[in-house]
Structure formats: structure tokens, C-alpha cells
Amino acid sequence: GAVVSQHPSWVICKSGTSVKIECRSLDFQATTMFWYRQFPKQSLMLMATSNEGSKATYEQGVEKDKFLINHASLTLSTLTVTSAHPEDSSFYICSARERRGRYTFGSGTRLTVV
Amino acid sequence: AQTVTQSQPEMSVQEAETVTLSCTYDTSENNYYLFWYKQPPSRQMILVIRQEAYKQQNATENRFSVNFQKAAKSFSLKISDSQLGDTAMYFCAFMKLTGANSKLTFGKGITLSVRP
Numbered sequence: 001g002a003v004v005s006q007h008p009s010w011v012i013c014k015s016g017t018s019v020k021i022e023c024r025s026l027d028f029q030a031t032t033m034f035w036y037r038q039f040p041k042q043s044l045m046l047m048a049t050s051n052e053g054s055k056a057t058y059e060q061g062v063e064k065d066k067f068l069i070n071h072a073s074l075t076l077s078t079l080t081v082t083s084a085h086p087e088d089s090s091f092y093i094c095s096a097r098e099r100r101g102r103y104t105f106g107s108g109t110r111l112t113v114v
Numbered sequence: 115a116q117t118v119t120q121s122q123p124e125m126s127v128q129e130a131e132t133v134t135l136s137c138t139y140d141t142s143e144n145n146y147y148l149f150w151y152k153q154p155p156s157r158q159m160i161l162v163i164r165q166e167a168y169k170q171q172n173a174t175e176n177r178f179s180v181n182f183q184k185a186a187k188s189f190s191l192k193i194s195d196s197q198l199g200d201t202a203m204y205f206c207a208f209m210k211l212t213g214a215n216s217k218l219t220f221g222k223g224i225t226l227s228v229r230p
Contacts, residue, residue, distance in 0.1 A: 034217060041223075042222070043220045043221065043222045044205070044220050049217060091157060095218070097216075100211070101164065101209065101211075103161075103218060107157070108158070
């Protein structure tokens with residue numbers, strides 16, 4: 001089946017630094033990828049939708065300059081958390097639309113900002 | 115806008131027994147998909163079952179089946195012969211068919227514990 005590889009699975013960074021999270025679709029072309037944030041025991045909160053070759057669409061309340069999304073190819077989308085602060089610590093998950101009605105999720109990245 | 119409601123935060127079931135997880139949704143759309151996703155402690159999101167709204171027949175995947183009531187906007191998940199590996203958070207989700215970037219709208223989720 002379709003696989004989305006997400007890296008790193010966990011990362012610890014110092015406050016003020018930037019962190020990049022990658023999601024790759026391994027066996028299909030993902031024209032659309034979705035980025036979510038999830039707090040413990042809570043639901044997935046959609047942050048942004050990225051389309052290959054165009055600017056991402058951010059959900060209301062999500063800072064575009066803090067969460068930079070790049071979808072430069074049909075198989076790779078990246079989320080960069082810029083100038084990270086402790087409140088950015090969370091679990092980040094990507095999801096790629098394989099085809100209509102089919103979504104495949106990455107394994108998630110646990111970000112801890114110290 | 116679409117909303118998905120999962121009103122039960124937690125449930126517990128004895129191994130080998132049957133449990134039903136509830137989900138209701140609100141939409142003005144006529145064509146859409148509904149999903150149940152499982153998130154075990156590993157936090158990997160796993161598709162459990164999918165239902166197309168235009169299909170009257172309830173979807174079934176092995177021990178998992180749904181009761182889809184379109185008029186009532188209800189979409190419950192039944193897990194038969196519960197297994198310890200079913201312990202996870204379960205999310206109900208909605209996706210409308212119209213629009214180029216149809217996104218998933220998730221419910222708050224329910225934590226299911228299967229007791230040995």
C-alpha cells in the first residue's frame with residue numbers, strides 16, 4: 001500500500017533555532033499534502049494544505065512565517081518551524097492524498113523545544 | 115462548514131466482546147466520505163474503514179463495521195471480537211467530495227481500552 005515516510009520521528013532543539021520536518025510519498029505522487037499538529041489525547045488540528053509547485057494554504061490562526069511549508073516536488077513536502085519556542089513543542093503529522101478519498105499519514109514527528 | 119462530533123471521550127470493553135463507537139456529523143453536502151481512523155500508542159494513523167455517502171450499504175472490514183444513517187447524520191463503528199491490539203484512540207472523520215483540496219475534518223476522538 002501507499003507509504004508516506006516522515007522524518008525525523010523525534011527532535012529536540014534549542015529555543016530560537018529552526019527545525020525542518022520532511023514527508024515523502026514513497027510509491028505515489030502526492031499533489032496535495034496536509035500538515036497537522038496534535039496535542040496529547042487530542043484530535044488532529046489541520047495547520048496547512050500544500051500543493052506541489054504553489055504556496056501553501058494556511059488555516060486561520062496558523063502563523064505562516066513561523067511554519068514554513070514547501071512542496072517543491074510531487075513526492076516531498078517540508079515543514080520548517082522557524083525560531084522555535086517551547087510552546088511549539090507538539091506532535092506534527094503529515095498526510096498525503098493518494099487519490100480521491102484516500103489519505104496516507106506519516107508516522108509523525110515529536111518536537112520538543114527546550 | 116462541516117463538524118464531526120464524538121461525544122464519548124473514553125470507552126472500555128472486555129476482550130472478545132463487541133463495542134460500538136458513536137459519531138455524528140453536520141453538513142449541507144450530499145456527496146462525501148466518512149472515515150474511522152485508529153491511532154494506537156505508536157501514534158501512527160491507520161485507516162480502519164471508509165464509507166461513501168452515496169452507498170446505502172454499510173461498509174465492513176473484517177471485525178469492523180459501520181452503521182451509516184445518512185438522514186440522521188450518524189456514523190458509528192462496531193468492533194466485534196475485540197482484541198488487545200484494538201486499544202487506541204479512534205477518530206471519526208468527514209471529507210466532502212467537492213473542491214480541489216478536500217480536507218479531512220476530524221472529531222475529537224475516543225480512547226478505547228480493551229481489557230484482558
